[in-house]
Amino acid sequence: MMLTEETPVPSLALPVEEMKHHLRMGSGFAEDGLQDGLIETHLRAALAAIEGRIGKMLFQxxxxxxxxxxxxxxxxxxxxxxxxxxxxxxxxxxxxxxxxxxxxxxxxxxxxxxxxxxxxxxxxxxxxxxxxxxxxxxGFGPAWTDIPVDLRQAVLLLAGEYYEHRHDDGAQAAGLPFGVVALIERWRTVRILGGGRK
Structure with a gap:
């Protein structure tokens, strides 16, 4: 079995500005756009990690x-x-x-x-x-606001972790932060019988 994503999440759908506020970037620094590419990369990585953990696609x-x-x-x-x-x-x-x-x-x-x-x-x-x-x-929908609020918060938290530890020396503990795990726990799909009905 092979699953292929045919239409990726458009860059304009990603909450780059909201992520800047989440990171508490200074007004001048947040508005110059120099960090947008890096923020987008961390948002995409956080989306992929959370989708993989819960078996749900966030953006449609x-x-x-x-x-x-x-x-x-x-x-x-x-x-x-x-x-x-x-x-x-x-x-x-x-x-x-x-x-x-x-x-x-x-x-x-x-x-x-x-x-x-x-x-x-x-x-x-x-x-x-x-x-x-x-x-x-x-997916839940094409817009960021279509995604349930707890999953949106989990994406921001995890992307923030990636951003803050982008120069990580390996001392950081592996796995998702506790706050992210707590937010996504109710969305996890328990896999039994390899995808069978029961």
């Missing part, structure tokens, strides 16, 4: 998921929350592709474990030695 974007077989009659999707399944394509070993009609599948929405299900039956069979390519939209 498009993903391509390629897998060799369905786990069950309903296939759990690898991340949440999923707002829509754009397409399902079946590819055979020779590279031939067939787009599955939209009426043959449906999205079972769930904040923690969204699933792809067949409509009126099982999901369409994946050809032998072939793959299924599932394109879907995942």
């Amino acid at each position: 974007r498009r993903f391509l998921w390629v897998l060799e077989g369905w786990r069950d009659e309903e296939q759990a999707l690898p991340v949440a929350p999923v707002s829509s399944v754009v397409s399902v394509t079946l590819a055979d070993a020779a590279g031939g592709e067939v787009v599955v009609p939209a009426g043959a599948f449906r999205l079972v929405k769930d904040l923690h474990r969204p699933r792809l299900a067949g409509r009126g039956g099982a999901l369409p069979a994946i050809p032998g030695e072939g793959v299924a390519k599932v394109v879907f939209e995942a």
Whole structure:
């Protein structure tokens, strides 16, 4: 299985100005824009770390998921929350592709474990030695304010840690800071049976 992000988070969506206030940068220093690239890098790193820890995509974007077989009659999707399944394509070993009609599948929405299900039956069979390519939209929304407030605060805290320790000599303890862990704990997805339904 392979998950690929097809549409990255646009730079304009990132809370660079809010991050400057969080860091308490002086007014002249905060307005000159010299730190914007560095701040954006730390924000992206914090987003990636938190998304990886909780299995939720914060900003909405498009993903391509390629897998060799369905786990069950309903296939759990690898991340949440999923707002829509754009397409399902079946590819055979020779590279031939067939787009599955939209009426043959449906999205079972769930904040923690969204699933792809067949409509009126099982999901369409994946050809032998072939793959299924599932394109879907995942994330809380396209804007920073669409993200729940506790997750936004966790991103700012973690990006602030990265910024403050950008010249780290290795003495800093590994792992996420306690404040970040406390904020994201309720959002964590417990993985059981490798993505099965129960």
